[in-house]
Amino acid sequence: MGPTERRQREREEVRARILDAARDLFVAEGFDAVTMRRIADRIEYSPTAIYFHFKDKESLLQELCTSDFQKLAAQFLKIARIDDPVERVRRAGIAYCDFAVEHPNHYRLMFMTPHPPIDPEDNAIERGNPEQDAYAFLCSAIREAIETGRFRPEHDDVELVSQTVWAGVHGVIALNIAKHTDPWVDWRPLKKRIKSMIDVLIDGLSKPKRSR
Amino acid sequence: MGPTERRQREREEVRARILDAARDLFVAEGFDAVTMRRIADRIEYSPTAIYFHFKDKESLLQELCTSDFQKLAAQFLKIARIDDPVERVRRAGIAYCDFAVEHPNHYRLMFMTPHPPIDPEDNAIERGNPEQDAYAFLCSAIREAIETGRFRPEHDDVELVSQTVWAGVHGVIALNIAKHTDPWVDWRPLKKRIKSMIDVLIDGLSKPKRSR
């Protein structure tokens, strides 16, 4: 109620403005290409003001990542109401890809760059909760597919199947991010590649429908 | 004959020493973490001496990449004599994974780090030649599998199928390199994951063998 509260609010407002400016620049030009000075310019503060709100450049990106990955989990929630578990896997793969296309630099940092895992203490995402944890969401769909007899009997390990599906989709995305400008390979469009991957994975996991 | 030839030889010797030092450091610590000054220290030259042999840091990396790609292709050559094209794809996937496990930082530099594509002009690898170009090797096996009717009729695009198989195997490897220490996921052993990926991909591509 007093002015101390207004101060508190203003502080978080500045914090949010830094975050927004950083996101814009990281997404547009990549983590390394963006400098603290340019982020500061954008919001008309001095470069060092950022350090009053964030420990360093890395933690800036880290914070953007967790908040944006919660958006991914939110996207997944819309898919959760799909009844058919196999269709849910298919749609999750596409949503995951869309997300990676929208936030390639976040994706790169979180899944393509080795770094010491975040201390579970201060990780905002709740592990194992499909509403916040995208991997848990995938697992729960896979589990349902296995339990309702949709997959071949040899594919009975929920974790292994989930990791295979994740790896497949990740592979398409990661190669796209790292190599899409490389003229060495005559790349098919990303959408085609993702569809092909998901189709092949699901066909490979599912019980055959027709004889030869 | 004269000493000009000895000079030429010495020049290439220094060049090779720079390359070796750079490879050691890049592989041990990653591209960004290594500075020109440290490479120079290692071989006891001044930092700027490197620029007499290489245009810049990036071109150093590119030269290392092309030479290591050739090592991978050499591994593939041993597989080339396998008759069955589908088995060849399977074995190529495993060999590719072995290469990545043996040289994880090489792999990271080559396939997980975006960098401007090499000018085809000065690329030592002959594109499309399966003996030098690992991607072309994969394509040729896939092409043979398609042409001998091993795959379902909808999978008729050699490039698309090759890119899918590559992406699948890459996904397993890349997640392993970037995330294998992450306790968030209860990882299955790498060998199991690679086998699962290749099995699922090949089953998904192949004509079904049994009815349900």
Place this chain on the structure above:
DNA sequence: CTCCATAACTTAACGGTGTTAAGTTAGGTT
């Protein structure tokens, strides 16, 4: 044999980077 051009470097420096230390200022508290 001398002179000189060139190759193969080194030293110094430039403009940039992330980050820290020290100084400043506005505003609430006592």
Place this chain on the structure above:
DNA sequence: AACCTAACTTAACACCGTTAAGTTATGGAG
């Protein structure tokens, strides 16, 4: 009115990749 602290700014540090200019050894020409 005096003071204290939050929220900054300015100055500076230790790096970075890269370039310009200077140095030294050496092979070749006259």
